[in-house]
Amino acid sequence: MTPGMLTLLVAIVFASQILVCSFLSAWRFARAARLLRQQYPAEKYPRLYPLPPEQMQRHAALRNAVRIAIGIAAVVLLVSALVRRASPGSLAQLMLGIILVQLIPMALALPQQIRLAKAMRSMPAPAIRSADLRSWSATEFVSPAEVLLGIAMSCAALACTLYLYVRHSALTPALTLSLVANGFLLVRMLLVLYGPTVMHRPDPYMSEDDLYRARRFRMRLLFRMAIAAGLYFSFVLAWREGWLRIDGVYVAIGLSIATQLTSQYLTRRAIRAVTERDPAPYRTDMAG
């Protein structure tokens, strides 16, 4: 591929990344928040708002403003890079840098999400409670193929990490991160499969269908993160060692596409979490 065409390809992927990760995600999160307010107002469904609704709206609006501001800044940077006739490599580096910046709204959301999750879990439970009287297994929520792949990818990444550590006799930041991330995920997967893991209810009022969906999401997230982390670290470590000869520009394009797909998935899930939820247990007129 000629440098000109490669620059064009990077520019297209970069523009798509800005559109998807900044503007589209801001629009979808705003839509999810609006749907929640319209369909389940706080006066009728107080149990859906364990934190003050105004506070939740304010935080959501702030995060969306940050997303849009980052999107606008990224557009300006992209246009100026193209005007300067930046090389494909420097454009790809800029694109990767913007990915990191686009993660800022997620980082801003984390403390509030943790507070919200804690508040939901600690709501007083209803007097009448029911549960399934059977033992569940991880493969009820995740396919055996994903289980095997998650464990295999984690092991592959750890093997790669340990080999490189022995070879270079030094624990670089990349190796440390790989060891910590893949080690943690592998231990967590094994605990879920064989150990005494308890899956707590996200909130005491959730219907059984929603509870099943929430648990399935958590399980799938664990094993898919293990697959993604294992693949990512195996690839990056192998690439940096020169075992894989791939132009860094294509690696950056691949990372950008993966980020966009993840962003799409998370934003669609935010909307589904509102539209598919059974709101009945959260009404004021339901017995507590």
Place this chain on the structure above:
Amino acid sequence: MRITIDVNSPQPVFSQLTEQIRTAVKDGALKPGTALPPIRQLAADLQINPNTVAKAYALLERDAVIETRGRRGSFVHRDGKKHSRTNPAEQAPSVLGAAVEKLREAGLTDSEIRIAFASVMRS
């Protein structure tokens, strides 16, 4: 098979659990060898203290309605259906009633009987 408890009921929660599990085994809803949820998982699902579930499981194991196989967890006993038909706890009122009647015939007042009963329970 779902289990439902009412924390506002006068019947203790552990008793509600043992009764429902016993009924499920007796009626065949829980077949011999069926794995029961781990104590902590059932406690988390019902949002009750794990000690309450542990007590219910211990009583059912005492009556051989369920059996615990170490770290593998608790399962419905292979003869659980037969054992679930009798509940030792149901015999307590008649046994105690006979003892109380005997003590009354001996001339003890109800207060004296209550004091003696409390003393025996404490020891």
